[in-house]
Amino acid sequence: MALPQYSLKVPVSQLQLGMYVCELDRPWEGTPFLFQGFPIQNAHDLRTLQETCEFVWVDRRQSHTVTPLSASLSAGAQAKTYAVDYRDEVKTTEPVWREARAVSMRMLDAVKFGKELDVGEVRRAVGECVESVLKHPAATLWLARIKQRDHYTAEHCLRVSLYAIALGKALGLLPLELEELGVCGMLHDVGKIKVPDEILNKPGRLTDEEFRLMQAHTTYGYQLLMANSEVPPAAVDVAHTHHERMDGKGYPRQLPAHRIPFKARIIAVVDAYDAITSDRPYSEGRSSLEALRVLFEARGTQFDEVVVLAFIQLIGVYPPGEIVELSTGEVGIIIGFDAGSKLKPRVLIVLDASKQPRPERVLDLARNPLDEQGRLVSVREVKPSGAYGIDIDAYRAKGLVVPG
Numbered sequence: 001m002a003l004p005q006y007s008l009k010v011p012v013s014q015l016q017l018g019m020y021v022c023e024l025d026r027p028w029e030g031t032p033f034l035f036q037g038f039p040i041q042n043a044h045d046l047r048t049l050q051e052t053c054e055f056v057w058v059d060r061r062q063s064h065t066v067t068p069l070s071a072s073l074s075a076g077a078q079a080k081t082y083a084v085d086y087r088d089e090v091k092t093t094e095p096v097w098r099e100a101r102a103v104s105m106r107m108l109d110a111v112k113f114g115k116e117l118d119v120g121e122v123r124r125a126v127g128e129c130v131e132s133v134l135k136h137p138a139a140t141l142w143l144a145r146i147k148q149r150d151h152y153t154a155e156h157c158l159r160v161s162l163y164a165i166a167l168g169k170a171l172g173l174l175p176l177e178l179e180e181l182g183v184c185g186m187l188h189d190v191g192k193i194k195v196p197d198e199i200l201n202k203p204g205r206l207t208d209e210e211f212r213l214m215q216a217h218t219t220y221g222y223q224l225l226m227a228n229s230e231v232p233p234a235a236v237d238v239a240h241t242h243h244e245r246m247d248g249k250g251y252p253r254q255l256p257a258h259r260i261p262f263k264a265r266i267i268a269v270v271d272a273y274d275a276i277t278s279d280r281p282y283s284e285g286r287s288s289l290e291a292l293r294v295l296f297e298a299r300g301t302q303f304d305e306v307v308v309l310a311f312i313q314l315i316g317v318y319p320p321g322e323i324v325e326l327s328t329g330e331v332g333i334i335i336g337f338d339a340g341s342k343l344k345p346r347v348l349i350v351l352d353a354s355k356q357p358r359p360e361r362v363l364d365l366a367r368n369p370l371d372e373q374g375r376l377v378s379v380r381e382v383k384p385s386g387a388y389g390i391d392i393d394a395y396r397a398k399g400l401v402v403p404g
């Protein structure tokens with residue numbers, strides 16, 4: 001198709017009122033548009049374009065946007081690059097995550113069958129995770145949101161390790177300390193191997209005796225890790241103390257706050273966050289936002305306040321991978337945000353207002369999109385993972401195709 005040199009290819013997520021559309025990415029026939037070339041005059045035009053096309057060509061000479069066209073498009077181009085880079089980052093970090101997951105499963109198996117724990121292997125996997133978190137923090141945390149029910153404990157250990165590394169970095173720990181913290185995360189729950197599955201996976205309330213056995217995973221973990229001279233002392237300590245509380249009411253020893261190591265305070269926070277946001281036999285996973293609220297409310301009593309506040313800052317209100325319902329009723333997955341727009345994320349819309357699947361499109365809330373009534377589109381509600389049957393992992397596998 002021959003296009004005039006003054007036309008610009010623009011993804012529909014970056015269209016603005018006043019832009020003059022001179023060509024579509026498909027034949028005009030079969031689209032709802034009467035004229036083959038028109039200015040975008042209202043939210044309805046904008047929405048129809050976004051629902052019909054992935055990108056269009058805009059005639060620069062005939063466009064009259066509020067912000068200069070070049071400025072708005074170069075900002076848009078940056079956003080696009082960010083999204084594509086993000087996809088690449090996920091591709092780069094995924095093998096690291098897969099390997100670490102395999103190590104986590106092998107590690108638990110070894111403990112289960114009474115074999116020697118290969119601490120060197122755990123260290124190596126964690127070392128790669130540290131590198132990944134330092135280089136690609138957003139993509140690594142996105143991977144931490146992938147959850148498969150059947151390997152809960154192994155994946156939980158890995159996710160706790162990844163979150164802990166990211167949080168440790170935010171709290172100013174040095175790379176070597178981050179590695180040690182990551183190992184603490186991987187090993188914090190090994191004692192659960194000695195707790196019967198019927199108790200770990202019991203759908204209802206635990207009896208007092210069952211609860212006591214469950215709590216004993218801290219002591220089991222301590223004993224198991226103490227027996228291996230390769231395990232760093234910090235990891236032995238964390239396995240023992242990650243359920244102690246700042247108000248001295250934790251278990252197994254009801255330690256006062258000053259005796260709870262800093263690394264255990266970090267693991268306690270990320271451990272609780274992952275448990276609250278995961279589906280368990282006894283409770284459905286809750287949204288990230290709800291989990292952060294629970295942590296915030298328990299700051300100072302159960303958890304270290306400084307650690308909780310740093311974690312809330314790190315995860316943010318709208319972390320990538322979270323499912324959100326918009327004010328339009330549409331449902332999408334958060335795929336990122338630009339620096340400075342943490343409260344206005346980019347959303348990959350996957351369901352329409354009646355919650356039916358629709359061709360995916362990216363809506364960047366930082367660009368203040370309007371709905372049909374001309375109102376600003378916003379996030380109405382953050383949903384728990386798996387809401388409406390949306391499988392985030394399937395979208396990740398598809399590479400989160402971003403138009404443009």
Ligand SMILES: [Fe+2]
Binds near residue numbers: 188189242243271
């Ligand atoms: Fe635990």
